[in-house]
Amino acid sequence: MATNAKVQPAAEPARGWYGTVLLAWLVPGAGHFLLKRPWRGALISASVLLMFLLGLMMRGTMFQPQTGDVLTTIIYCGGFVGDLASGLLYLLTVWLGYAQPDMAGFDHDYGTKFLVAAGLLNVLAMVDAYEIATKKKD
Amino acid sequence: MPKMNLSHFEAAILFALFASVVLGVITKRTDSDRLRYGIRCFAYFVAALIGLGWLMKLGHG
Numbered sequence: 001m002a003t004n005a006k007v008q009p010a011a012e013p014a015r016g017w018y019g020t021v022l023l024a025w026l027v028p029g030a031g032h033f034l035l036k037r038p039w040r041g042a043l044i045s046a047s048v049l050l051m052f053l054l055g056l057m058m059r060g061t062m063f064q065p066q067t068g069d070v071l072t073t074i075i076y077c078g079g080f081v082g083d084l085a086s087g088l089l090y091l092l093t094v095w096l097g098y099a100q101p102d103m104a105g106f107d108h109d110y111g112t113k114f115l116v117a118a119g120l121l122n123v124l125a126m127v128d129a130y131e132i133a134t135k136k137k138d
Numbered sequence: 139m140p141k142m143n144l145s146h147f148e149a150a151i152l153f154a155l156f157a158s159v160v161l162g163v164i165t166k167r168t169d170s171d172r173l174r175y176g177i178r179c180f181a182y183f184v185a186a187l188i189g190l191g192w193l194m195k196l197g198h199g
Contacts, residue, residue: 040163047156054152057142110149117153121160128164138167
């Protein structure tokens with residue numbers, strides 16, 4: 001039996017987003033530069049970089065993954081992932097020997113939050129770069 | 139690297155500013171929408187900051 005239903009063209013496969021997302025992780029904002037969105041890339045890059053640097057200048061602590069009770073696991077493993085999400089900023093900082101112990105004081109605490117938040121903002125930028133690279137977003 | 143000592147307010151305002159910029163940049167589809175959304179996010183951050191600050195002050199007694 002012949003069908004006269006229209007055949008929908010297959011969606012164009014997403015290609016090449018791996019490199020974009022990897023670059024967006026390693027260098028905040030670089031994914032957008034690669035995708036020819038220089039102003040958006042510059043704003044993301046400046047925001048993440050400044051937030052990370054402020055975190056360092058406030059002597060924030062880098063999380064190390066720890067397990068134990070649920071709350072400890074969530075805070076320390078989640079914090080580690082957040083720190084790691086800053087890409088080269090985190091890797092360079094650790095390789096250059098930054099090892100601030102956890103200290104009392106609200107400025108250290110803010111610093112720790114700034115470091116994690118910089119990574120989380122970079123995750124949002126990576127998702128945005130992925131969506132642009134796969135043409136889910138213009 | 140020099141150590142920086144910021145007050146609660148300064149640190150929270152800077153946090154709000156950078157978070158608002160990124161949220162504005164990645165969320166909307168046109169530049170004017172992005173600008174408006176970023177400003178709105180920043181205003182919400184500041185409103186929450188001041189509101190929670192007063193709540194803690196009043197709750198503390």
